[in-house]
Amino acid sequence: xxxxxxxxxxxxxxxxxxxxxxxxxxxxxxxxxxxxxxxxxxxxxxxxxxxxxxxxxxxxxxxxxxxxxxxxxxxxxxxxxxxxxxxxxxxxxxxxxxxxxxxxxxxxxxxxxxxxxxxxxxxxxxxxxxxxxxxxxxxxxxxxxxxxxxxxxxxxxxxxxxxxxxxxxxxxxxxxxxxxxxxxxxxxxxxxxxxxxxxxxxxxxxxxxxxxxxxxxxxxxxxxxxxxxxxxxxxxxxxxxxxxxxxxxxxxxxxxxxxxxxxxxxxxxxxxxxxxxxxxxxxxxxxxxxxxxxxxxxxxxxxxxxxxxxxxxxxxxxxxxxxxxxxxxxxxxxxxxxxxxxxxxxxxxxxxxxxxxxxxxxxxxxxxxxxxxxxxxxxxxxxxxxxxxxxxxxxxxxxxxxxxxxxxxxxxxxxxxxxxxxxxxxxxxxxxxxxxxxxxxxxxxxxxxxxxxxxxxxxxxxxxxxxxxxxxxxxxxxxxxxxxxxxxxxxxxxxxxxxxxxx
Ligand code: SF4
Numbered sequence: 001x002x003x004x005x006x007x008x009x010x011x012x013x014x015x016x017x018x019x020x021x022x023x024x025x026x027x028x029x030x031x032x033x034x035x036x037x038x039x040x041x042x043x044x045x046x047x048x049x050x051x052x053x054x055x056x057x058x059x060x061x062x063x064x065x066x067x068x069x070x071x072x073x074x075x076x077x078x079x080x081x082x083x084x085x086x087x088x089x090x091x092x093x094x095x096x097x098x099x100x101x102x103x104x105x106x107x108x109x110x111x112x113x114x115x116x117x118x119x120x121x122x123x124x125x126x127x128x129x130x131x132x133x134x135x136x137x138x139x140x141x142x143x144x145x146x147x148x149x150x151x152x153x154x155x156x157x158x159x160x161x162x163x164x165x166x167x168x169x170x171x172x173x174x175x176x177x178x179x180x181x182x183x184x185x186x187x188x189x190x191x192x193x194x195x196x197x198x199x200x201x202x203x204x205x206x207x208x209x210x211x212x213x214x215x216x217x218x219x220x221x222x223x224x225x226x227x228x229x230x231x232x233x234x235x236x237x238x239x240x241x242x243x244x245x246x247x248x249x250x251x252x253x254x255x256x257x258x259x260x261x262x263x264x265x266x267x268x269x270x271x272x273x274x275x276x277x278x279x280x281x282x283x284x285x286x287x288x289x290x291x292x293x294x295x296x297x298x299x300x301x302x303x304x305x306x307x308x309x310x311x312x313x314x315x316x317x318x319x320x321x322x323x324x325x326x327x328x329x330x331x332x333x334x335x336x337x338x339x340x341x342x343x344x345x346x347x348x349x350x351x352x353x354x355x356x357x358x359x360x361x362x363x364x365x366x367x368x369x370x371x372x373x374x375x376x377x378x379x380x381x382x383x384x385x386x387x388x389x390x391x392x393x394x395x396x397x398x399x400x401x402x403x404x405x406x407x408x409x410x411x412x413x414x415x416x417x418x419x420x421x422x423x424x425x426x427x428x429x430x431x432x433x434x435x436x437x438x439x440x441x442x443x444x445x446x447x448x449x450x451x452x453x454x455x456x457x458x459x460x461x462x463x464x465x466x467x468x469x470x471x472x473x474x475x476x477x478x479x480x481x482x483x484x485x486x487x488x489x490x491x492x493x494x495x496x497x498x499x500x501x502x503x
Contacts, residue, residue, distance in 0.1 A: 001093035002079040004068060004183060006061040008100045008150075009131040010083045011124040013057060013215060014043035026127075027103065027111040029120030038123055045084065046215050052088030053079050055258070059218045059266070060100040060150045062210040064175060070208045071180040083131050090138050095187040097135055099167075100150035104128040107155060107431075109385070109416035116417060116434035117445075117489055129165070136166035145186050149175055149199075151233070154422035157196050172423070173199030174223065174237070176206045204241050209250025213258045219251040221288070222267040227278060229350035230425035231388065231418065242274045242284070245291055252295050262299035263292070270302040270334075271309045271320075278355045280309050282316040286323060293327055300324070305334040308354055310369035310378075321376040334373075338366060338382035338413065341402030342395035345388055349426075363402050370409045379459055380411045384448070386441050387418040387432025393503070396440040403447050410455060413448040415441075434493070438502045442494035449490060453483040 007013075011026040025033055025042045033042055046056040057080045068078045081089035090097060103111055106125030115122055135146060148156055149171035156162060156170045169186070171178065177200040185191035201224065224237040248265075255263055265288075267273060274284020292300050310317055324332060337353070340346065340362075347359035354362050373380050384399065403413055417432040430436065456479045497503075 001076070001091055002089065003073065003077045003093065003187060004096045004098060005079050005081050005086070005090050005094050006057070006064055006098040006100070007081040007083055007086055007089075007131070007135075008058050008061060009104075009124075009127040010045055011043060011127040012101060013046050013054065013083050015046055015056075015215060024110055026124050027106070027108065027122055028114050029118050029122050030126060031120040032114070032118050033123055043123070046082065048082035048085050052081055052085030054082040055212055056215040058100065059210070059214045059216070059220065061098070062212060062214050063207075063220070064098055064100075064149065064179060065212075066208040066210050067176055067179045068183065069211060072184070083127075086131070086134055087138055090135075090142060090144070092142050094142055094144045096183055097139070097144050097146050099131070099135065099146065099148050101128050101148075101152045102150065103155070104148075104152045104165075105155045105161075107419065108152070109383075109419045110414075112417040112419060112431070112433060113386075113415070116437060117486075117493065119434075132165040132167075139166055145169065147171060147182070147186070149179075154233070157422065159195060162195065169195055169197060171197045171199055174202050175199050176202035201237055201241070204243055205247075207243055207247060209247050210254050213255050213260055217255055217260055217263045218266045219248055219255075219263050220266045221248055221270065221273050225268040227269075227350070227352040227355070229353060231349060231385065231421070233421045233424055240269065240272055240275065245288065248288065249291060249295055252292055252297055256296050261297055262301065263297055264301040264303060266303055268304055269306050269309075271305045271316075278352060280313050280316055282313070282319065285316075286320060289320065289323055298327060299329050300327075301332065303335055305336055306353070307336045307338065307366055307369035308357065310336075310372040311365045312357065314372045317372055317376055317378075321378070332377070333379045333381060335381050335383065336369065338384050340384060340388065340391075340395060341366070341399035342391070343398075345391060345395050348390060349388060363398070366402065367406065370406060370411055374410055382411055382413050384413060384415040384444075385418050386415045386444065387430075387436060389418070389426055389429040393438065393440050396438070396444055400440070400444050400447050403444070403451060407451065410459060412452050412455065412459070414452075415444055415448055436502075437493070437497060439494055439497045440503075442490055442497055446487070446490050446494065449483075449486055453479060453487075 046054050048054050061080050065078055065080060079089050103124050106122035111122045111124060139146060145168045146166055147169045148167045153170050153172045156167060162170060178197060182197060222240055222242045224240050226239040252263060271280045271285055273288055275281040289300055339350065343360040343362045346354060346362040351359045354365055357365055420427050420429045420431055456475065
């Protein structure tokens with residue numbers, strides 16, 4: 001009988017449709033991604049075992065499981081429950097239910113952007129509320145404590161919100177150094193600390209390998225960043241900490257044991273793995289890839305990478321590209337932060353993003369980086385931030401002009417709404433919601449979506465290299481329908497902003 005049960009809602013615990021980035025779709029409002037589509041196509045649930053557990057949870061639950069098992073919890077003492085079957089896993093012996101979510105209230109940058117466009121309730125908020133409703137009813141019967149943790153924890157620091165969802169404690173930040181004592185004290189009833197617990201950054205060697213796979217085949221390779229951008233939560237976690245190869249290979253083995261040979265390495269700046277400064281350590285990254293391939297991993301997909309690495313260290317990129325290509329991956333995505341086309345905003349809010357170049361050179365760095373990506377067949381999904389504190393019309397126009405100058409680059413651009421994340425330097429600033437968005441913001445969205453829609457089909461062909469012809473036809477049709485819908489909505493929103501005089 002488990003002493004601790006861990007779970008997350010179905011907007012996170014689903015089978016991603018082919019790529020990690022499809023997880024973005026769970027941030028859409030229900031009026032666009034309706035329940036049937038959510039349940040049966042976009043966010044199909046991870047498989048559940050007969051006892052209500054799942055073998056494919058999100059990474060944060062696997063991380064907590066590993067921390068507890070590394071402490072005093074035996075194999076049966078901690079279980080990961082499927083969100084639809086928590087009642088089959090939780091029982092009278094359960095003392096703690098741990099819940100995790102990325103964006104529990106549906107106020108994250110991606111969610112806010114979609115809601116600004118279409119309005120309505122985002123699926124991630126609805127699914128979190130549904131899970132907490134189920135847990136609250138079980139809590140009334142069994143009397144366990146509910147602890148929330150994960151990257152969305154800052155959203156739940158308000159005691160009224162905690163009461164609303166039936167949450168006893170919220171753990172903000174990293175858990176390795178606090179979870180063992182916290183869980184033991186909660187179990188024994190001796191906990192006398194605050195309701196909100198501040199985690200502590202773990203040392204590199206304090207993070208154990210996960211004990212089983214995750215739904216997105218993620219392997220965490222670093223934490224923190226060290227570049228100190230004022231709007232960003234990883235900047236709060238301090239310097240970049242790279243985990244030892246031994247821990248990473250342990251994670252990879254957990255996937256190989258289940259026959260999974262394609263993994264995604266998770267980092268705020270993947271290509272700075274092993275670096276002790278703000279530049280990339282070429283040897284450390286190449287060694288990491290080589291060791292993963294040697295272990296039996298066939299595909300190593302990455303998430304975030306910096307523009308400056310591509311612009312400043314192009315030889316390293318071409319070496320890495322050759323290595324990846326040698327292992328059969330035809331094209332590779334990455335998610336760099338483009339943020340803005342304004343050198344002034346870069347200098348004021350994120351000067352180290354451009355290091356070792358001068359922040360005023362940022363627009364040039366972006367162009368050079370995209371050139372290097374293009375040459376090496378990397379496909380970037382670039383995120384931008386709209387409504388940064390201090391942003392004026394000229395900044396937005398500079399961004400629009402920069403995007404327009406990149407017409408022939410194979411890249412996607414996703415402007416997201418600025419969010420004042422708690423504990424960051426800009427936590428007191430205003431959120432960028434539809435009512436604040438100016439005509440120029442809607443023009444920026446029009447320019448980027450026009451660009452994206454032109455490239456959707458080309459990008460698929462690029463990555464698939466002539467394979468999957470039927471899928472290409474389907475994608476073309478879907479892009480046409482979605483494209484005319486989104487462009488029409490953007491025109492409507494722009495007219496509303498003009499009418500309201502938000503110039
Ligand atoms: S470089 Fe990226 S991850 Fe690092 S602080 Fe800036 S925005 Fe955050």
